[in-house]
Amino acid sequence: MSEREPLLRVEGVTVVYSVGGRRNVHAVSGVSFALFRGETLGLVGESGCGKSTLARAIMQLPRPTAGRVILDGEDITVLGSRSLRALRSRFQMIFQDPIASLNPIRRVGESIEASLRTKGGKSAAERVRRAREMMTTVGLDPEQHYRRRPFQLSGGQCQRVSIARALMTEPQLLICDEPVSSLDVSVQAHIINLLRKVKSDYGLSMLFIAHDLAVVKNISDRVAVMYLGRLCELAPCADIFSSPAHPYTRALINAVPRPGPCQPLAGTGMLSGELPSPMDPPSGCRFRTRCPRAETRCVMVQPELRQIAPGHLVACHFPLREVAGPDEDHRPLMDRPDN
Secondary structure (H helix, E strand, O other): OOOOOEEEEEEEEEEEEEOOOOOEEEEEEEEEEEEEOOOEEEEEOOOOOOHHHHHHHHOOOOOOOEEEEEEOOEEHHHOOHHHHHHHHHHEEEEOOOOOOOOOOOOOHHHHHHHHHHHHOOOOHHHHHHHHHHHHHHOOOOHHHHOOOOHHHOOHHHHHHHHHHHHHOOOOOEEEEEOOOOOOOHHHHHHHHHHHHHHHHHHOOEEEEEOOOHHHHHHHOOEEEEEEOOEEEEEEEHHHHHHOOOOHHHHHHHHOOOOOOOOOOOOOOOOOOOOOOOOOOOOOOOOOHHHOOOOOHHHHHOOOOOEEEEOOEEEOOOOOOOOOOOOOOOOOOHHHOOOO
16 A cells, blocks of 8 residues: 555645634644545544544645645645636545535536536536436436435435535545435445445545544545544554554544444443643643543653554554564553563
8 A cells, every 4th residue: 555656645734723812723733644546544533623624624625724735746735726626626525414515406417517517628418418327326316316406305315416426527536524424324334335336436535534433444444543633543444443552542442332232331432531622732642631541741742643563653652552662662651561
């Protein structure tokens, strides 16, 4: 995976919102990662950690406060409005609320056509043909659904419309911002299977954002974990779930219910303390106020992502698993043999 050239590079992206006076919300702080061609990268974290803000910053909706977003070798954060508009067909986004993301007075067929109309170069007849073809691809009957409006469709059907609309411009990158969180559980699996199929059929790369770890596990090649605006762990999907290295990642996994009457009751996964405010994030490690392994170093020094195993990065001074050098011991003081 690491030997391939990434399609997307996010380098030090920061998003800060002013909320009046001198108060700022530090929604995203120095996030960096790469997304490779044909890969699905899952992005997880609790509500309010900055996942959706990061997705919109990648889409330049709006542009990030600082940092760079490089798509296929081109820094899109420095492009003018006209150049960015011309490039938008190469990266599309599917939003969390499928009904709200569609124009309520426009027929769904027209909404699917709209992206081609904006891009230009296609006749009206060609746009209609492509839209009807794409509706069939995502499991909608053009004869039955083309002229309907969003309120006449279910949430799952509206999300299929959103997927069809995103695919119309033949993008390279699809950003899915919690695309199944507002849908019934019975519908979620169908949408996940559809996304998996279109990714394979169209050769897409996907950034898949969710707070449901079970969903992320079923679709992702790698997983990035986010806490209070920063990445705390990034690893292959199997490694994240079998041997998490960050205490926050382990807490998220422990909080997932285990089905079956014979399964032992798991811990609640509840962390001590309260989630800090993004207007006044803690010094050093942002997780330290809730971390059972925190020490003085965590207060003073902000941990950066570092590799502890092939492809496994963690931003923690005292990770749960460690590959330390012969002259370096990163374990907490209470875990060292001389204490």
